Amino acid sequence: MKSQNDLGVPIPANKPLVVRTIKKVTKEQREYALKKTEYNMFSFPADLLFVDFLSDSGSGTMTDLQWAALFHGDESYARNKGYYVLLDAIRDTFERSDNPKRAINLILSGETNVKRLMDELYLTSFEGGFVNGGVHQLTRPNAFIVPQGRCAEHLLFSTIAPILREKDSNREYYIPNNGHFDTTEANIMANGITPVNLFSANLLDEFPYDQMDNNNPFKGNMDIEGLERLIQEKGVDSVPLIYITITNNTAAGQPVAMKNIREVHKIAVKYDIPLFFDACRFAENANFIKEFEKGYQDRSIPSIVQEMFSYIEGFTISFKKDGLANIGGGFFFRDKGTFHKKFSIKEDIGIKLKEKQILTFGNDSYGAMSGRDIMALATGLYEVVQEPYLNERKFQVRNFARKLAQNNVPVILPAGGHAVYLNMDKFFEDSDTKPDDFRGVGFTIELIRHYGIRAAELGPFAFEWDKKSPDQRKEVLNLVRFAVPRNVYGPSHIDYAVAAIIELYNNREKIPKVKISRGAELRLRHFQTGLQPVYK
Ligand SMILES: *Cc1c(COP(=O)(O)O)cnc(C)c1O
Numbered sequence: 001m002k003s004q005n006d007l008g009v010p011i012p013a014n015k016p017l018v019v020r021t022i023k024k025v026t027k028e029q030r031e032y033a034l035k036k037t038e039y040n041m042f043s044f045p046a047d048l049l050f051v052d053f054l055s056d057s058g059s060g061t062m063t064d065l066q067w068a069a070l071f072h073g074d075e076s077y078a079r080n081k082g083y084y085v086l087l088d089a090i091r092d093t094f095e096r097s098d099n100p101k102r103a104i105n106l107i108l109s110g111e112t113n114v115k116r117l118m119d120e121l122y123l124t125s126f127e128g129g130f131v132n133g134g135v136h137q138l139t140r141p142n143a144f145i146v147p148q149g150r151c152a153e154h155l156l157f158s159t160i161a162p163i164l165r166e167k168d169s170n171r172e173y174y175i176p177n178n179g180h181f182d183t184t185e186a187n188i189m190a191n192g193i194t195p196v197n198l199f200s201a202n203l204l205d206e207f208p209y210d211q212m213d214n215n216n217p218f219k220g221n222m223d224i225e226g227l228e229r230l231i232q233e234k235g236v237d238s239v240p241l242i243y244i245t246i247t248n249n250t251a252a253g254q255p256v257a258m259k260n261i262r263e264v265h266k267i268a269v270k271y272d273i274p275l276f277f278d279a280c281r282f283a284e285n286a287n288f289i290k291e292f293e294k295g296y297q298d299r300s301i302p303s304i305v306q307e308m309f310s311y312i313e314g315f316t317i318s319f320k321k322d323g324l325a326n327i328g329g330g331f332f333f334r335d336k337g338t339f340h341k342k343f344s345i346k347e348d349i350g351i352k353l354k355e356k357q358i359l360t361f362g363n364d365s366y367g368a369m370s371g372r373d374i375m376a377l378a379t380g381l382y383e384v385v386q387e388p389y390l391n392e393r394k395f396q397v398r399n400f401a402r403k404l405a406q407n408n409v410p411v412i413l414p415a416g417g418h419a420v421y422l423n424m425d426k427f428f429e430d431s432d433t434k435p436d437d438f439r440g441v442g443f444t445i446e447l448i449r450h451y452g453i454r455a456a457e458l459g460p461f462a463f464e465w466d467k468k469s470p471d472q473r474k475e476v477l478n479l480v481r482f483a484v485p486r487n488v489y490g491p492s493h494i495d496y497a498v499a500a501i502i503e504l505y506n507n508r509e510k511i512p513k514v515k516i517s518r519g520a521e522l523r524l525r526h527f528q529t530g531l532q533p534v535y536k
Contacts, residue, residue, distance in 0.1 A: 008213070010395045013388035014487060017064055022050055030449055038518065038530035039445050041454060050452035051493045053482035056418045058320035058327055060486035062376060066325070069379040072107050073372025081107055082374035083365040084121045087131045087143055089378040090332065093385070094282075095129050097306035104378055130314070130332040137364075141350035142340070144331040144357050145367035145374070149280060149318025150183040152331040155360070156316060159353050161191035163343055164240055174234055177243040177278070178222035178260075179250035182462065184243070184278060184316075186524055193240075196230060197475045198223040199251050204423070204477075207413035209405035212398050216292035216414055218257035220248030220285075222264050236271045240342075245278040246285040246308070250458070252479060253281075253416025255288035258296065258308065265311035274313040274339035280321035282308065284417035287390040301385045313339045321418070322384045323393075323486035325377035328369055389487075396494065397484050403498045409505045412479070419483040422501075424459055427480075427508060435460035435473075437513040438531075440480045443504065445533050446511055451500035456481045461514070462526040512536070 004011055025048045037043035046052055052059070074080035085104045092100035103121050111117055126133030131143045146152050164173055175188050176196040188195040200221040207217065222244055231239050244264055247255045268275035286304040290296050296304060309315070314333030319325045331353070333339045343349040354364055361368040369377075383389070394417065401415035410426035424440040433439050440457040447453045459478035460466070468476065482497065504511065518530030 010392040011388060013386070013392040014063070016061075023047065025050075025452060027450060030452060034445065034449060039514070039533060040526075040529060040531055041444055041448075041456060042527050044448060044454065046454075048452070049448070049454050051489065051497055052454045053419075053484065053497070054454045054456050056321065056483040056485050057318065058325070059488065060323040060326070061488050062326065062380070063383050063487075065383065066376045066379045069104075069108065069375040070372040073370065073375045075371040077366075078363055079122075079365045080371045080374065081121075082371050082378060083145070086145065086374050086378040087133065087137075088121070089381040090143070090330075091126065091129060091131050093302070093305065093381045094309045094332075095131075095306060097303040098300055100302070100382075102382070104382070107375075108379075128335050130309070130334060132335050136335070140335060140340075140348060141354040141364060142333050142335050144353055144364065145369055146329045146331070146357070146361050147327055147368045148320065148329040149181075149278075149316060150187060150329070151361060151368070152316040152318075152329045153184050153187040155353060155356055156331055157187045157191040157193065159349070159356055160240065160343055161193060163345060163349075164193070166345070168237070171238055172234075174230065174239055175241050175243060176222075176227055176230055176239065177245055178220060178256060179245050179248040180243070181245060181249050181278060181280075182458075182524065184245075190523075197250070198226040198230070199248075199475070200254075203251055203254070204412070209402050209413055212402060212414045216255065216288060218255055218260065218288075218292070219414075220246070220251050220254035220256040220416070221260040222256070224260070224263050224267065227264065227267055231267070231271055231273070236273065239271070239273055241339075242268050242273050242275045243278055244275070244312075245280070247281045247288070247417045249280065249418075251477070252412040252421040253419045253481075254412075254414075255285050255292075255417060257293055258289050258304070259293065261308055261311050268313075272338065272342075274333075274337070274342060275311065276339075277309070277312050277315040277317075279309075279315040279317040281417055282317075283322045283384045283390060284394070286385075287387070287394060288417065291394075301387055301390065305385065313337045319377050319380070323389075324380040324384055325373060327373050328377045330367075393484075393486060396489075400482070400484065400494050400498065403494070404501060407498070407502045407505075409501055419481050421458075421479045421481050424457075424478040424480055427505065428511075431509060433513075435476070435478065436466045438516075439511055439513055440478060441514040441531065442512040442533055443480055443508075445514065445531075446504055447500060450504070451496075453497055453500055456483070457526070464525065466520075510536075 088103040127136040173193045180195045185195045203219045286301050316331050319328030398415045401411050401420045404411040410423045412421040438461045440459045441461050444455050458481050463476045465476045512533035512535045515532045517532040
């Protein structure tokens with residue numbers, strides 16, 4: 001008899017506590033709503049959908065422990081208790097491996113011993129890691145809480161850009177990444193720096209769907225040779241930071257191998273350039289390393305996370321990913337590390353960042369977060385590294401991709417960590433389709449219209465193919481993403497979506513081209529333009 005772990009399906013990790021009824025909306029009602037909202041996915045009312053795969057960002061179900069933690073939220077203006085709990089949860093998650101302190105339990109259990117609270121939580125001193133504590137966080141701030149990942153990006157890039165210009169106002173600066181997320185790319189560009197994508201060369205290689213449980217080519221990796229070439233061609237002084245996104249959202253949510261992180265780290269050290277993570281989905285990335293990278297099968301998720309972060313100098317993160325919380329973001333850098341050294345020119349870079357944080361998001365102990373959201377987030381950091389949860393989630397996404405592949409729908413394989421991506425170049429390869437026909441957008445419109453399912457185009461429309469130079473155009477992938485929110489959907493939702501996607505694929509010649517009817521020139525336009533499908 002096979003054991004519980006050898007059945008080929010994950011052991012259920014949780015069960016729902018509360019459910020929400022989905023409304024019975026008709027096709028005619030959706031058609032009317034589409035017209036009234038200019039056919040833009042981001043403008044369509046969520047309550048009128050059956051299944052929503054627009055994003056896995058902040059859309060997860062919180063656990064019972066997170067809901068319970070909300071009640072411990074402290075809405076004090078300065079130094080709410082959750083601030084201390086969150087900072088220590090971050091040390092636990094990224095630095096302490098299998099020896100977490102879990103200072104959060106002091107609060108959740110109602111500890112009344114004041115001396116203990118002062119010694120172990122409120123007045124403890126830390127330095128040398130990603131989160132200074134006590135007086136060191138005051139004199140050398142290095143932890144910045146903000147409401148979203150993009151706020152962290154804004155904080156970072158808008159603070160370093162003037163420093164770089166002061167260093168050398170004529171130089172052009174480049175920030176390479178294994179795949180910039182759209183807001184990262186936009187924030188870098190808005191500050192006059194050029195983002196460069198160094199996708200792994202094997203990204204669009206074929207992969208057999210029946211091999212997904214057996215091996216993984218880590219297609220999210222950074223192109224190492226491309227990185228060295230960039231540094232040598234542009235000059236070391238032109239590359240202020242190197243970024244790795246884990247998992248690589250823009251490159252179809254594919255994971256990054258520890259080996260690749262180590263290799264990039266080596267190059268970063270060689271040229272003395274700070275290496276950062278865009279750390280959204282660090283837990284899912286760690287789970288891929290555990291399953292597929294040699295030597296990690298017996299390691300715990302926390303110890304893999306700790307090793308990953310040991311190679312970097314800092315990270316921006318959206319806490320809306322990985323099922324951590326419904327809101328939150330942050331920027332953290334290594335105390336007295338390369339980033340600190342390179343950017344503290346006239347003034348400590350941490351002090352500068354803190355000034356900007358106060359100007360834009362409020363003081364550093366809440367950073368535009370409510371006290372209750374801070375508590376839910378701190379609790380979430382301990383929930384998302386649980387293996388049964390990670391395994392079940394990974395299996396759900398993988399199964400979604402497998403069912404599509406079995407029906408010949410062109411899906412990127414193997415499946416990534418948080419989403420299933422369709423390759424729209426292949427989807428429409430038997431028809432005469434140009435990138436700026438935006439037929440990937442047409443597909444998402446038809447999905448809502450006929451079946452009440454929402455997905456996102458991440459291709460020529462979202463990445464503004466028509467506004468780019470011929471060189472930049474080569475970097476634009478043509479994908480549609482089905483992001484799976486965490487702990488929200490079960491097999492019935494996935495089966496419904498698979499059936500709908502197959503039906504549209506089999507009728508793909510009927511999928512319209514799409515014209516931009518309003519706002520083609522806007523920045524991050526996929527959030528705001530008006531669209532018009534053109535039916536033959
Ligand atoms: C979501 C995301 C961001 C931006 O975070 P927000 O919280 O949405 O602002 C940055 N990078 C990656 C890889 C993301 O997935």
